[in-house]
Amino acid sequence: MQFESDCALKPTMFYPRMLPPPLLSGTLYLVATPIGNLEDITLRAIRTLRECNLIAAEDTRRTKQLLKAHNISNKIVSCHQFNEAKRSQKILDLLENKQTIALVSDAGTPGISDPGERIISIVIKAGYRVESVPGACALTTALPASGLPTKEIHFVGFPPHKSGGRKKLMDSLTSVPGTICFYESPHRICKLLGELQSQWPESEVVLARELTKKFEQFLRGSPRELSEYYEERKPRGEFVVLVHRP
Ligand code: SAM
16 A cells, blocks of 8 residues: 655645745646636646746647746656657656656646556656646536536546447446546547437537637537537537436
């Protein structure tokens, strides 16, 4: 069994007039960044990005834009699915040398449906400290505004690309209770609506599109109604798909 040290007490919460504490050495900070609106970032996230020894970013160009918007200059390295083995080792070496590292994904919370998930697991297994700096996440942004029940949810993330895998997934979800939440690309949104139509034609579906951005939109209806909507339009942007079955 592994126990985490308790020294991550957040004094800012208890002593609001004191300066926030320095980052803890040898820690990987999971820093949530905006999913569209650049204002959706916490004070702690900004300070962590400013004060850490290194930022490991899924897309350095995107993170540089964010840093520029908040007047932060710091060292960045790329850390994505194609170099994660090499990068994980570098991150472990730096943590061993008591460095502080901020892990950021393209958008939202690192580790939720992105390559951060594997890096975080490697760091925890190697025995180093990991701390979340919470903030925006597409799932938690979409869910409350969907109006669907939030008491029990089942987050799927991205369904597989291949039809066989998708069918297997849909069948396995039949016995799962609660609101089902998917991430899906605009290229496959119509395919997913077709699958929902065959599996649960009576379900209520919410497409949460372009959250926090200029063209944010919530489309609500049955799978058939939403499929019809997209017969006349090309799906664009980023989607969270939420499904409530009767
Ligand atoms: N780590 C991210 C998070 O915290 O939500 C998710 C990363 S995943 C690679 C990207 C997917 O999240 C998109 O394909 C889409 O399904 C969803 N997503 C991200 N930003 C979104 C937005 N602004 N509006 C709707 N969905 C979004």
